[in-house]
Amino acid sequence: MLPDQKAFIETARRDFEFTRETRYLTGIVKLAFGDETWALNFADGALAGIADGRGLSDQECKIVVEGTPDQWDELLKPKPRPFYQCIQSAAVKHGMKLSVSNETFAYLPGLNRMTTLLRDLRNGRAGHDQA
């Protein structure tokens, strides 16, 4: 169901857009996929690593994205159905959870890029074209 964590780290670290759009970010971005939780640790814009985020409270994180396995499955389809086109629309229309914070708004470009990278990895695509 989930993309390989190691592959995501390697892809994210070498992706120009992701590294640009997470510049200056320090702190944790929590991604909860049902029972599994990734804690993406950023230090001054660099993705330092991903830890097991189970037990991590939302207050300890800069940004939180949560969904059931089914919701992530819909979000990460190559051509998702309405309104799973991005995390924000999936949160408003389908009940995924996205934190409301200055960092969440500021790093939306990074979250969008992260979604694309996860989608590409999940679907075995190396390219970045949405078309």
Next chain:
Amino acid sequence: MTRHDPITGRYVYLTVEGIEYRVYYEEAGQGIPLIVGHTAGSDGRQYRHMLCDGDVTSNYRVIAMDLPYHGKSLPPHGARWWEQEYNMTKARMMAFPNALSDALGLERPVYLGSSMGGHLAVDLASNFPERYRATIAVEGALRSATEYVDVGMAGIRNEFDNPNVNRTSIGAAMMLNISPYSPEANVREIQWEYSCGGPGIFAGDLYYYYYDHNMSDDEARAIDTSKCMLYMLTGEYDPNTSPKETQALADLVKGSKFWAMKDLGHFPVTEDYTKFRQYLLPILSEVRAGS
């Protein structure tokens, strides 16, 4: 060989609510005047593909205006605009295309608008049927989707007019409105245009889009399509005014016509004009046949 688009741009002075504005507009084509209105927080560049479409401009004079505070239309030079919050109202939204039409001497133009322009197409059909031969609401409805309306202006300003957040994020947020079938170059262009907006303008436009446009069922039922025909086009990936919201409007307006657009989102004119024109051209042919 030098290439040019067949678009020309000019500035016109319009007085609305006692304030004179220097307003930029672009146009192409000859024939029935067709005023096109942009979405909240963006500008007339959204219509560059339509302005270059010979199948449209051979019969229509297409005019794309940048509303004041948007694109190349600056805030009004003679007003102390920086001393008050910018909020777009229904009265002002309706006044600008009317003033443009008067200034250019247009005879019963067609109005086509997208998003807040789509809502405006509905308001114009209701309030000024004598001025317009038809209006085309792209992503229009009685009102915007409840989930977004419920956020409130404070929540809207927290996200879209927040000093902690730069305007790249406004462009990024537009992803929620865009179909995954739209070519990425077009998606990036929409995001670029949104990232170029003036401070607080997108949030202020949403005052009209979410609150000041709120049509009652009775008002919708009173729209007279024999005077001003109302067409509606809505993309299936638009969460703000989904086909369900537009259908509710279409069900109330006798004689109106509505098509849900497959694989398109909230910005169909820019997202994928080649798909959008398949819905648009038959409407323009029908308007022309009835003119």
